[in-house]
Amino acid sequence: MSAMTGRCVAHLDMDAFYVSVELRRRPQLRGRPVIVAGSGPRAVVTTASYEARRFGVGSAMPAARARRLCPDGMFLEPDFTYYREASRVVMGIVRAHLETVEVVGLDEVYLELTGLPAPHAAMRRIRAEIEAHTSLTCSIGIGPSKLVAKVASDAEKPQGFVFLSREQACERFAQAPCGLVPGIGPKTAERLRAHGLDTLGKLAAADQDALAARFGPRFAVELQRRARFEDDSPVSEHRKVVSESREVTFDSDIADLGELERILERLVDQLCGALERQQRRGRTIGIKVRLDDFSTHTRARTLLGEVSSAEQVWPIARELLRRFSPPRPVRLIGVRVARLDAVRTTCEDQLTLVV
DNA sequence: TCTGGGGTCCTCTGTCGA
DNA sequence: TCTGTCGACAGAGGACCC
Numbered sequence: 452m453s454a455m456t457g458r459c460v461a462h463l464d465m466d467a468f469y470v471s472v473e474l475r476r477r478p479q480l481r482g483r484p485v486i487v488a489g490s491g492p493r494a495v496v497t498t499a500s501y502e503a504r505r506f507g508v509g510s511a512m513p514a515a516r517a518r519r520l521c522p523d524g525m526f527l528e529p530d531f532t533y534y535r536e537a538s539r540v541v542m543g544i545v546r547a548h549l550e551t552v553e554v555v556g557l558d559e560v561y562l563e564l565t566g567l568p569a570p571h572a573a574m575r576r577i578r579a580e581i582e583a584h585t586s587l588t589c590s591i592g593i594g595p596s597k598l599v600a601k602v603a604s605d606a607e608k609p610q611g612f613v614f615l616s617r618e619q620a621c622e623r624f625a626q627a628p629c630g631l632v633p634g635i636g637p638k639t640a641e642r643l644r645a646h647g648l649d650t651l652g653k654l655a656a657a658d659q660d661a662l663a664a665r666f667g668p669r670f671a672v673e674l675q676r677r678a679r680f681e682d683d684s685p686v687s688e689h690r691k692v693v694s695e696s697r698e699v700t701f702d703s704d705i706a707d708l709g710e711l712e713r714i715l716e717r718l719v720d721q722l723c724g725a726l727e728r729q730q731r732r733g734r735t736i737g738i739k740v741r742l743d744d745f746s747t748h749t750r751a752r753t754l755l756g757e758v759s760s761a762e763q764v765w766p767i768a769r770e771l772l773r774r775f776s777p778p779r780p781v782r783l784i785g786v787r788v789a790r791l792d793a794v795r796t797t798c799e800d801q802l803t804l805v806v
Numbered sequence: 807t808c809t810g811g812g813g814t815c816c817t818c819t820g821t822c823g824a
Numbered sequence: 825t826c827t828g829t830c831g832a833c834a835g836a837g838g839a840c841c842c
Contacts, residue, residue, distance in 0.1 A: 488810095489810070491810090493808090493809080493810075494810070495809070495810050495811095496810095497810085497842095510842085511809080511810080511842095512809085513807065513808060513809060513810095514810095515807060515808080516807055516808075516809095519807080555841085555842070556813095556841080556842040557842080558842075559842075633840085633841075634839095634840075634841090635840090636839060636840050636841085637839090637840090638838085638839060638840085639839075639840090667817085669816090669817095670816085670817095690814090692813085693813090693814075694812095694813075695812085695813085696811085696812065696813075697811085697812085698810085698811060698812080699810090699811085700809095700810060700811085735834085735835095737835090745808090745809070747837075747838085748836080748837085749835080749836060749837070750835085750836085751834080751835060751836080752834095752835090753833085753834065753835085783810090783811095785811085785812095787812095
């Protein structure tokens with residue numbers, strides 16, 4: 452626990468979650484390289500078992516590439532209904548032990564432990580209970596902030612249990628690439644590398660003014676704070692859902708506007724059906740179009756009042772598409788309703804409602 | 807061999823009214 | 825009355841996350 456502030460946060464991250472859930476109902480696959488990925492020509496890998504990762508297979512990789520890297524791998528179609536149910540059980544166990552939990556996706560959660568008499572023991576109990584009830588394992592990181600806890604939980608996967616102070620995190624990851632830290636993605640890491648900042652230690656020690664000149668004053672401060680593992684963001688149970696969308700990538704590109712309109716109308720129906728079931732309404736209607744050169748274009752219109760029905764959304768979405776008039780074949784089309792009213796608030800609600 | 811789906815947040819730019 | 829500026833919004837693009 453941090454001596455100065457007394458703050459204590461845990462990050463609990465399920466190990467190869469989707470694959471592990473699949474292995475419960477297909478135990479004969481244990482020990483084999485298992486890859487959860489879509490089956491279409493443009494599918495990507497959702498999760499790979501640790502055995503598959505040894506072949507170089509990783510999340511977000513095109514499934515076609517994964518098949519080449521790991522031809523004997525067992526490829527499974529994602530079954531999100533099944534994963535959501537498993538997640539609900541895990542999160543139920545966590546909530547039974549602790550009050551302040553922030554669910555991030557199906558397989559990870561931040562926990563506020565500040566004030567607990569024995570936070571480490573509490574986390575070991577939670578982990579044991581999850582494993583006993585679900586046969587699923589997780590990794591746990593504990594630190595004085597969400598940032599330290601998150602990086603600590605990743606450090607010794609699977610089944611890790613890592614406790615670090617901020618200072619220990621700085622020391623342990625000083626030689627690590629900047630992209631280790633959440634919020635520094637591939638693009639930013641590459642830009643940093645181009646300026647000689649290839650490790651978190653170098654970024655943490657970089658000259659603030661020089662950094663600001665290259666990345667802008669605000670982003671520079673944020674980058675350096677992350678490199679120094681400085682973070683005081685709260686574990687917040689209530690996250691406002693501000694938009695909802697549906698999109699689809701085609702197996703092959705589509706140039707015909709009439710066909711695009713028919714597909715967009717189906718997406719509008721799906722989205723509006725979900726919104727109406729949730730009794731949610733929004734003021735901004737948007738479309739998204741990805742062309743065959745992978746450039747992404749969005750068009751949006753904000754209305755005076757809130758809407759949710761397909762009868763209201765579809766004419767606007769259609770007009771946005773017609774006005775954009777895709778100049779090249781289209782590989783993805785999507786529709787979005789944003790500036791949603793504030794009915795549903797927590798991530799958990801969102802996860803359970805979308806089923 | 808290209809690159810999902812569903813989100814959030816940030817930045818830049820243009821517009822408009824005070 | 826003219827001009828500049830400031831803030832709020834909206835739209836678009838992009839980075840990032842799971």
